[in-house]
Structures are given as C-alpha cells and as structure tokens.
Amino acid sequence: MHLKNPIRTKWTVIGLIISLCIPTMAMGKEPAGSSSSTNQIMNLVESSEAMSIPNAHNLLSIPMSVPQEQSLLTGKGHILESNKSQNRFEQNAVQFVSNMEASNYKQALKLSSQALKKSISEQWLEIYWTTLKQQLQPQAGSFIGFGGVEVKESNRVHTNVEVELQFEKATVPFTLRLDKNKKVDDFLLNTSMGPVASDPVYSNRNSFTEKDVVIGKGDFALPGTLSIPKGEGPFPAVVLVQGSGASDKDETAYALKPFRDLAHGLASKGIAVLRYNKRTFEHTVKTTADQNHTVDKETTDDAILATRLLEKEAKIDDVQIYILGHSQGGMMVPQMINQDKRQNIAGAIIMGGPARTIQDVVLDQFEYLLSIGQITPEDYEFFTAQFEMLNDPDFSGENPPEEFQLGQAMFWDSINDIEAAEMAKEQNEPLLIIQGERDYQVVSDIEIPIWKEELSHRDNVEYRLYQKLNHFFTEGEGDISTPFEYLSPANIPEYVINDIAEWVKSKPDKSE
Numbered sequence: 001m002h003l004k005n006p007i008r009t010k011w012t013v014i015g016l017i018i019s020l021c022i023p024t025m026a027m028g029k030e031p032a033g034s035s036s037s038t039n040q041i042m043n044l045v046e047s048s049e050a051m052s053i054p055n056a057h058n059l060l061s062i063p064m065s066v067p068q069e070q071s072l073l074t075g076k077g078h079i080l081e082s083n084k085s086q087n088r089f090e091q092n093a094v095q096f097v098s099n100m101e102a103s104n105y106k107q108a109l110k111l112s113s114q115a116l117k118k119s120i121s122e123q124w125l126e127i128y129w130t131t132l133k134q135q136l137q138p139q140a141g142s143f144i145g146f147g148g149v150e151v152k153e154s155n156r157v158h159t160n161v162e163v164e165l166q167f168e169k170a171t172v173p174f175t176l177r178l179d180k181n182k183k184v185d186d187f188l189l190n191t192s193m194g195p196v197a198s199d200p201v202y203s204n205r206n207s208f209t210e211k212d213v214v215i216g217k218g219d220f221a222l223p224g225t226l227s228i229p230k231g232e233g234p235f236p237a238v239v240l241v242q243g244s245g246a247s248d249k250d251e252t253a254y255a256l257k258p259f260r261d262l263a264h265g266l267a268s269k270g271i272a273v274l275r276y277n278k279r280t281f282e283h284t285v286k287t288t289a290d291q292n293h294t295v296d297k298e299t300t301d302d303a304i305l306a307t308r309l310l311e312k313e314a315k316i317d318d319v320q321i322y323i324l325g326h327s328q329g330g331m332m333v334p335q336m337i338n339q340d341k342r343q344n345i346a347g348a349i350i351m352g353g354p355a356r357t358i359q360d361v362v363l364d365q366f367e368y369l370l371s372i373g374q375i376t377p378e379d380y381e382f383f384t385a386q387f388e389m390l391n392d393p394d395f396s397g398e399n400p401p402e403e404f405q406l407g408q409a410m411f412w413d414s415i416n417d418i419e420a421a422e423m424a425k426e427q428n429e430p431l432l433i434i435q436g437e438r439d440y441q442v443v444s445d446i447e448i449p450i451w452k453e454e455l456s457h458r459d460n461v462e463y464r465l466y467q468k469l470n471h472f473f474t475e476g477e478g479d480i481s482t483p484f485e486y487l488s489p490a491n492i493p494e495y496v497i498n499d500i501a502e503w504v505k506s507k508p509d510k511s512e
Contacts, residue, residue: 090149093161093176096184097146100129113183115219119289132189141168155223156214157282158185177282188246188284196255197489202497203264206230215276216305220283220297224276224306225249226313227267233315236322236504237272238262238349239306241299241336243327246281251326254486256472262324265497271504272316274306294414299332300339307344322504324349327442327471331358333431334423347430349500352442352471355421355450359387361442368440372482390416421454430460432503434496436469438481464499 092111099108105122112120120128133143147164154160158177165172173190199205208229215222229235240259242251251259263273279298280287287293303323310316321344325333330353337345354361363384370380386406389395397413406412424431433451435444444465455461466473470481474490 087151088182089151089159089161089178092178092182092184093163094146094149096176097163097174100125101146105129111184113179113181113185115179115286116183116185118219119286136165136167136170136172140170140172143167147171156212157221157223162190186283186285194255194487195489196252197257197261197491199264200261200491200494202268202494203261204268205264208264208267213274213276213309215302215309219286220279220302222276222279222282222302223249224274225263226310227263227273227275228313228315229267229270229272231270233272234317234320235270235272235315236320237274237310237313237316238266238322238324238500238504239303239310240273240275241303241323241325241329241332242278243329243352245278246284247278248281249275249277251275253472255489256474256486258326258472258474258492261492262497262500265492265494266501266504269497269501271501272310272313274310276302276306278302288408291408291410293408293411295328295332295411295418296335296339296414298411299329300335303329303332303336304340307340308342311344318344320346320504322347322349324351324500325353326351327353328358329353331418331420334420334427335418337427337429338423345429347432349432349434349503350420350451351434351473352436352439353420353433353447354442355419355447355454357390357417357419358415359390361447363387364443364446365441368480369483374483421451425454425457428460430462431455432462432464432500434464434473434499435466436471436473436481437465437467438469438476438479439471440480440482441471462503466493466496469493469496 096108096111099105099111103126105125108125109117109120109122137143144166147166149161149163152160152162152175158179159182161176161178163174163176165174175188175190176184177186179185208227210225210227213224213226215224240249240251240262242259247253249259250257259275263275266273279302287298290297303325307321307323310321311318323333323336323345325331325336325348330350333348333350333353337348366375366380366383366387369375370377375383386404389401389404390412395401395413395416397408397410400409400412433448435442435448437444448463448465451461452463468475468477470476470485472486473492473496474485474488475493476485
C-alpha cells in the first residue's frame with residue numbers, strides 16, 4: 001500500500017500506543033438505532049489489530065492505498081457484478097458485500113454461516129456497513145464501488161477472499177472469511193501495509209517440513225502451521241503464543257514477522273514449532289460480539305489446545321512440550337501452567353512478558369510516548385484515566401463505570417488482576433525469561449527485577465538480556481526504542497534463536 005506520510009505516521013503511533021492490550025468491543029444486543037450500538041460498531045470499524053479507539057477520541061486512521069487508475073473499478077455504479085469465471089467463494093463474497101451496499105441486509109445474512117448469525121443481525125450489518133463508509137470518508141473520500149476480488153489464502157478453517165473497497169482517494173482491502181460451506185463466517189478490514197522482513201538467513205528450509213493443522217474445533221477453530229525437523233524424532237516442541245491484538249500465526253507487526261523467524265529458526269535447529277492465527281484475528285467479528293470474551297478465551301484456552309494437538313503427533317516428544325509466550329502471551333504463561341490439567345507443559349519461555357499487571361505496564365507506555373511527543377496531553381489524560389479505572393478494586397466487568405470506554409469490560413475484568421511473577425512463585429515448571437533492554441513497552445529495568453525478586457527461591461529460572469533489542473526482539477540504536485522501529489523490515493537475531501534452542505535441548509526436568 002502507498003500511504004501519505006501524515007496518515008501513516010498517525011496510524012502507526014496510535015496503533016502502537018496500546019499494543020500490549022486488546023480493548024475489543026462488546027457489540028451487544030442493543031436496539032439497532034441506539035447510540036451505544038452505533039458507537040460499539042464504530043469502534044470495530046476504527047480498530048486495527050483489534051485495538052478499538054473510543055469514538056470521542058477518533059485517533060486511529062485506517063491505512064489506505066491510492067488507486068493508480070480508476071479503471072480498476074469493475075461492475076456498474078456501486079454494485080460489483082460477479083464474473084461467471086469466479087469460483088463460488090469469490091461469488092459469495094462479492095454477493096455479500098454487494099447486498100450490503102444495496103441495503104439488502106436480509107440477503108447478506110443468508111450468505112452468513114450459522115456461527116456468524118449467532119453474533120450479528122440485519123440491523124447490525126446495516127450499522128456496520130454505514131459506519132465503515134462514514135469513518136473512512138474523511139481521508140478516503142466518498143465510496144465509489146468495488147474493485148478486484150481474489151482468493152488470497154485457503155487454510156483448513158477458512159478461505160479468505162479479498163474485495164477491494166474503492167473510494168475517491170483510496171483503495172481499502174476488505175477480507176471475508178468463508179467456511180467450507182462457502183458461507184461468510186467473519187470479515188475485517190485489511191490493515192497490512194508496506195514491505196515485511198524476508199525469511200531469515202538462518203532458516204534452512206531443507207532441514208524441516210511444514211504442515212497445516214487446526215487448533216480446537218467448532219465456531220472458533222484456528223488454522224495453524226506445525227514446523228517439524230526432518231528425521232525420525234521424537235523432537236521437543238514449542239508452542240508460540242502471541243501478544244495482544246489480532247495477530248496472525250507469524251505475529252506480523254508492521255514490517256516484522258517474529259513468530260515466522262522463531263518457527264523457522266528453531267525448526268532448523270531440531271525443534272518442532274507450532275504457531276497459529278490468534279482467535280481475535282481469525283474470528284474478529286465473532287470475538288468482538290462476545291460480551292463474555294475473556295483473556296482465557298483469547299489466549300489461555302487455545303494455547304492449551306495447541307499442546308493437546310502436539311501430544312498426538314508421532315514425531316513430537318510429548319514430555320518435551322514447551323510454551324513460548326510473547327508480551328501478553330508471556331504474561332499469561334503462569335495462567336496456562338495453572339490451567340494445564342494434564343500437566344504436559346514441560347516448561348516455558350517468557351519473551352518480553354510483563355511481571356506486573358497489564359494496566360501498570362500500559363500506563364508506563366503512555367508516559368513514555370507523551371515524553372517523546374507521540375501522543376498529546378489530552379490523549380494521555382484520557383487513556384490514563386481509562387486504565388486507572390481498572391485499578392479500582394470494585395471494577396466489575398458485569399457493571400462497569402458508565403465512563404469506561406476501553407471495550408469489552410468482561411475482558412478487562414478477567415485480566416486486570418493478573419500478576420504473572422506473583423502467580424509463578426508457587427509453580428515448578430522451568431522458565432527462560434528473555435528481554436530486550438531497549439524495549440519501551442515492557443521495560444527491562446522495571447520488570448526483570450520483579451521477576452527475579454518473586455522467583456528468587458527457585459533454581460530453575462534463567463534470564464537473558466539483550467542490549468540492542470526492542471519489544472519484538474529486533475535490533476536498533478539508542479537507549480530505548482520507539483514505535484517507528486517496527487516499520488523497518490528486520491529479523492530476530494540468530495543469537496536469540498540459539499539461546500532458546502540451547503535451553504530447550506538441555507531438557508530441563510520439572511522440579512519435584
């Protein structure tokens with residue numbers, strides 16, 4: 001995509017402000033015309049990586065591309081005519097968006113899966129589609145119609161069809177996820193942009209194979225990839241668990257693909273790796289529509305299901321299954337261990353994971369971003385006031401304060417008391433805690449001393465600090481990183497891969 005610099009800068013900075021967080025919106029069952037319902041859907045439209053910005057603070061710009069030629073438009077007027085040569089997935093995707101543009105929401109709903117119908121209604125679709133165009137209009141101009149349509153990817157859960165939304169000044173890709181019955185099961189605006197890092201040089205694709213897998217089943221099944229070293233095995237295995245936001249299996253963050261780097265790097269060194277699309281990425285609408293969405297639904301439950309899948313793999317050593325959690329995923333590692341009823345998690349790597357509560361960490365982020373001029377004092381005051389509500393012992397997800405605007409209150413209620421280091425005190429599974437010293441999102445000088453103090457009585461916890469690395473474990477210059485580093489394609493350095501591989505291969509035993 002080609003972005004005007006002011007738009008790109010604004011979107012990037014605000015999008016990174018709360019990158020540890022997942023303030024998704026609970027789009028409940030309010031009447032379609034209510035301001036609450038409208039504002040909730042507006043937050044979904046404005047969101048990027050499932051980070052919703054309150055309507056009163058319309059800070060997040062949707063990344064967009066300027067079409068080079070208006071001849072890219074197809075169809076007549078606003079309605080895209082389906083080409084007979086298109087496959088059924090493309091045809092149904094085209095018909096779905098065409099029905100919405102024609103205000104035929106009843107027919108659009110008929111093209112939806114049973115799972116999606118549990119979450120949305122005709123009125124919901126009307127508000128969503130109207131709001132989407134309204135929110136894009138200030139920067140993209142008036143909606144013109146639809147451009148190209150293409151199947152972008154097929155996995156074992158969804159076939160993803162991209163339909164171009166054509167505005168006067170921009171083209172915005174819109175992704176529809178269709179199930180095996182060719183019904184629309186979910187959808188989202190595609191906010192990817194710019195070049196991304198290529199496969200790292202230490203990736204030896206001749207030394208491992210990859211196969212598609214499915215984590216879980218039912219309405220929230222997740223597509224994943226299992227990278228397996230060549231040879232007889234059995235091999236130790238690592239499950240990769242993303243941080244906050246709507247992350248794909250590579251944990252793609254702007255120009256970075258850290259989980260791709262980890263998977264290919266570790267598989268090249270004889271360690272199997274399982275990675276998968278996060279629930280908030282693969283099932284965006286259904287997740288945001290769940291008024292009872294919690295951090296366990298988003299992170300913990302799926303990670304444990306991933307370990308169950310590995311137990312059944314012939315080439316995997318089922319007593320050597322490890323979790324690697326990054327950022328919020330690292331913070332949730334002790335919760336995963338607590339809820340692993342079969343106790344098959346042999347140990348874990350916590351990668352840039354907070355020791356404190358998430359709101360305390362994010363409040364520090366706001367203070368830093370204000371100090372370098374990346375948010376305004378007004379925005380700082382708004383967001384700090386919002387996050388400070390979570391520190392109120394009387395905060396209730398079922399009955400949040402009227403002024404609370406960070407999205408699904410039940411989610412925040414499920415996560416705001418989690419203190420990972422405190423939780424890990426009574427556990428026995430070996431830990432490797434790794435941290436970039438230039439990380440501004442999870443500050444090593446604050447978090448590592450807490451980890452060490454809380455776990456000082458344990459002899460099976462190791463630490464690695466990396467002087468040049470930021471939150472996504474890519475190198476940079478200066479004492480502390482900035483959000484803009486994530487726009488530069490880079491790989492996780494091989495020395496990080498080596499440290500993780502060495503720790504896993506040492507086969508640390510669970511403490512008695």
